[in-house]
Amino acid sequence: MGRPAGVSGAETMRAVRKAAIERIWRHGFEAMNLRDLAADVNLRLGSLYNHVPQKQEFLGNLLEDIMLELLQDFALRMEGLEEPMARLSAFVRFHIEWHTARKQETFIGNMELRSLTAEQHGRIIGLRKDYEAQVRAIVADGQKAGLWQVDDLRVTTLALLSLLTGISDWYREDGRLGQERLIRIYQRLAVRLLGAKSS
Amino acid sequence: MGRPAGVSGAETMRAVRKAAIERIWRHGFEAMNLRDLAADVNLRLGSLYNHVPQKQEFLGNLLEDIMLELLQDFALRMEGLEEPMARLSAFVRFHIEWHTARKQETFIGNMELRSLTAEQHGRIIGLRKDYEAQVRAIVADGQKAGLWQVDDLRVTTLALLSLLTGISDWYREDGRLGQERLIRIYQRLAVRLLGAKSS
């Protein structure tokens, strides 16, 4: 009944998160029940509460951490890039890589916003706006540099993001096109969308 | 208690649908409970079952009807149009008009697929594929006609659909841009995306 040999809290926590992401992705947050989640990581229901706070709070933390990680990875990837076209390409690559490698995370990150409390929602929407703003900056800089010409900065940025994020609706690792090929296609689509001089 | 005067069964059904769409849109199908839904239309829970089938079946019917209506409206709108560029423009206009006028319906049509049974899911995915196929045909025809040049027909069509559908994530009737202006912007974006010769 006591603590079994060789278990660590942090490891269990990671396992719980992974299992939760899978379940939320498949059937949604509301449909994820904690008994099943506990079973996924070989725990009884009660034990789960040694690792996880309230279900609702857990979702908030989860989505927030996903967004934070996205922002952090994005910053790393963009480091040192100055030229708008290079930044656009890097952004498209990054976004696709993240949204295909972390398909489930990004899906629930979009899907389960409505399951958040108002307070959680505000917090996470804030982080999303950060990301948006950085993409908008790329589009704006390229425009200033005369690389492309967009009708409406805000709308075009949102359109660009929709374009890319939509991939996760149908992307499959074993799909017809390799990831690299996909990135190339979308880099070209992005450039076209912005109305770049040559494409 | 008998039926109050002036209330017809069909009317109640319509009211229930409307209320259900609102609730599903706000918090999701799983989070919609039938007691509240009944209250929305001034019924007690038990009475709801005189109008509505099982909750699960109700969702299936709802989503199917939404898709059928979309397809029907689409067909009407495209009637008589032959020229690919005209058809593209008409499609963009139609899609945006539908997805903004019927924001809730289309949102739940995308969102709640996962709440369907396998059988329902298959049926509705089939209808969505119909729609996709019609859009793909426009893209293909324009390509054959030399109006534009896409790298990958399937991917580009999906990208075009993502681009447009994404609007419903942020569109607000009282937003900065009028609907007409939005349509113009997106018609241009679509044309660019496909790599049309002139833009």
Place this chain on the structure above:
Amino acid sequence: MGRPAGVSGAETMRAVRKAAIERIWRHGFEAMNLRDLAADVNLRLGSLYNHVPQKQEFLGNLLEDIMLELLQDFALRMEGLEEPMARLSAFVRFHIEWHTARKQETFIGNMELRSLTAEQHGRIIGLRKDYEAQVRAIVADGQKAGLWQVDDLRVTTLALLSLLTGISDWYREDGRLGQERLIRIYQRLAVRLLGAKSS
């Protein structure tokens, strides 16, 4: 599964209250579980909620109704009595009769105050103060009339109430003394406590 023949909501409600009083009296509010309570009235747990609100709210309503009934019965009993000594005797008789006939109700009325929310607590303490105030008025009137002489009006009134309420800690219907004999003894004790001229 539907509604069985010949059951009425009001009757069930009464049965639930009675069973709850018994259980709370025996083991306390916290120890009363709703599954057992449902079983007491031949219901499954879920059905209980057709009659009873939240457990916490149920307790508040219960205690409030008990106090209201006490106040109402008290008013009836005191009707028409003017003379302080007669009112004192009537009060003692009433209090003992109520606290022995409704032993459980009054016991939990005293005991479970701590299980109330702050808001409920305030409401019910208010009713108790009403009762106290009426008793205090009797003591004060007799004092003004020169029937007795107390050191401190408030304390003596509380002492008188403690004296009488204590009975329910040990009273048993089949006890050594009949209720009538008990009333006589306590009427005398009350008179003495107040320092009445003759006793």
Place this chain on the structure above:
Amino acid sequence: MGRPAGVSGAETMRAVRKAAIERIWRHGFEAMNLRDLAADVNLRLGSLYNHVPQKQEFLGNLLEDIMLELLQDFALRMEGLEEPMARLSAFVRFHIEWHTARKQETFIGNMELRSLTAEQHGRIIGLRKDYEAQVRAIVADGQKAGLWQVDDLRVTTLALLSLLTGISDWYREDGRLGQERLIRIYQRLAVRLLGAKSS
């Protein structure tokens, strides 16, 4: 993690008892949870079990020790007093002092009897009867000595105890009346209750 410096087991035990009394007093034994209790004394839940037996047994010990201490203090206070009136005064003083200084202990001593097992209950009721019997002896002796005249020895003794114990329902250290004044008032009430010749 070993034992922090300067912490002895007996001290911890005392701290736990004190915290437990506070919690039981506020919300009752059933509502006291051991995690919170541990936190009160800066321990984690698991560590509590190095100091405290089963929760149920803990309560039994607690109440028994309270009663034993009461009896012991009572014996000390009454030592050497022979004359009934002096003993009555001393008892009243003692009872009030104990029930105000140890308000919480005596309150839970009365309140939580019902949370005991049958075996514990019997043991503690026995101790209470000891106390009662000693008070009854005082009343009886005074009666024999012609100091006062009661209708029924048992009932009057219980009434006297109710009268005094009731104080802890409303007593507050910062109340209107000082403790000494209160004792005087109740000594007079007690004497009156017994029907003493002069008062």
Place this chain on the structure above:
DNA sequence: GATGAATGAGTGTTCATTCAT
């Protein structure tokens, strides 16, 4: 002795669904 982790048995509450009236 202190701690984190695990466990099983509960506990209040919700909900879709059914059916006699």
Place this chain on the structure above:
DNA sequence: CATGAATGAACACTCATTCAT
């Protein structure tokens, strides 16, 4: 048709208790 009442299956969450470390 509307309603109140009943049902069973679930659900998130709590808690006393145990034990390897």
